[in-house]
Amino acid sequence: MAYSLKGGRVYSVPDGRYVTRDLYISEGIISEVPAKDAIEIDVSGKFVYPGFVDSHAHLIGTGRKELEVDLENCDSVEKLETALNVERDIVRARGWDQEVLGFMPVRKILDSIISRPVIITRRCGHIASANSAFIKLFSLERLHGLDGTDIDLGILKERALDEVERNVLLTSGEVEAAIEAGTKAFLKYGVTSVHSDDYHGIEYELLMQRLAGIVDLRVYEKFCVSREEDLEMILLGRQFENEFFQLNAAKLYLDGSLGARTAAM
Incomplete structure (x- = not known):
């Protein structure tokens, strides 16, 4: 596949600055001249960079964050309840932070706001909280004590959370x-x-x-x-x-x- 990027701002090594020019790419390699079958793309006035590497x-x-319930902006029980009020058999959510919420979203609190099975993972991914329906559905009592996991509080940590992931594929x-x-x-x-x-x-x-x-x-x-x-x-x-x-x-x-x-x- 070949492309001609027309009118972009491209960094020129000899000039040490960005200049306005066309950029030609053929089979993934920058070339001096455009290929005959190149697809033209107008990038006038825009900066053209190499792709970034994360x-x-x-x-x-990252994709699951786009698809699952986002709890990053929850700073109250009311907002948590509203966010979790979705029509799903098992509610998965992520992004909470006890410093933002103002409290730990333990089992008792989750039970009071949602009856369907729910598991909410902290923003770091190392700890999660589940309600009674979720705990009973997957028989999680066996994980009590693992890496500090407290099933009475509905708090799952580290290897216990990994075990949940292996069972809820x-x-x-x-x-x-x-x-x-x-x-x-x-x-x-x-x-x-x-x-x-x-x-x-x-x-x-x-x-x-x-x-x-x-x-x-x-x-x-x-x-x-x-x-x-x-x-x-x-x-x-x-x-x-x-x-x-x-x-x-x-x-x-x-x-x-x-x-x-x-x-x-």
Whole structure:
């Protein structure tokens, strides 16, 4: 595919400044002359940059944020109740911060404002709160005490939250929708390559298949492992690698987060 970007502001190395000129791209490489079949795009007056690379992101997590209930601006019980009042069998939400809310959204509070199963994850992703309906639906009493998890309060932390993710898996359609939404969010800001960590609440082979199907964003996956034997799964994932998808790093948690009060500090 070839493109001619017409009239943009392009950085000139010899001049040390931006100049107005056409930019020609052929098969992903900048060229001196336009290709005969180049697609012309008018970028008059706009600055033309190389694509940005995000070195630490969550592609699917970013997409899920676009699709799930957003709690970032909730600063009262009333706003929390309004945000969670959505018609879904299981309500997933993310973004709360006890410093903004003014309180910890514990099980008792969630029970008082919503009867459907609900789990709300803090903005850092290291702690979540669930109501009684959600706890009973997935028999989470067994996780009490793990990494400070308190089922009586409905508070799930670290490995307990990971265990929930492994049991409440996203469907193929949800994964695909999250990837699409996340890709659009990154491209909107000129991010064309992402070093991502996405192995949360998704069946592994499904994740590999969906990431390998991306054709408009380069993804360098960091596989999150909790056990040494998990490293062998990287070899399976590498069978899906292509021009836009690579799996060449592992991610290990050694600590928690300060905001969730799970860090060793």
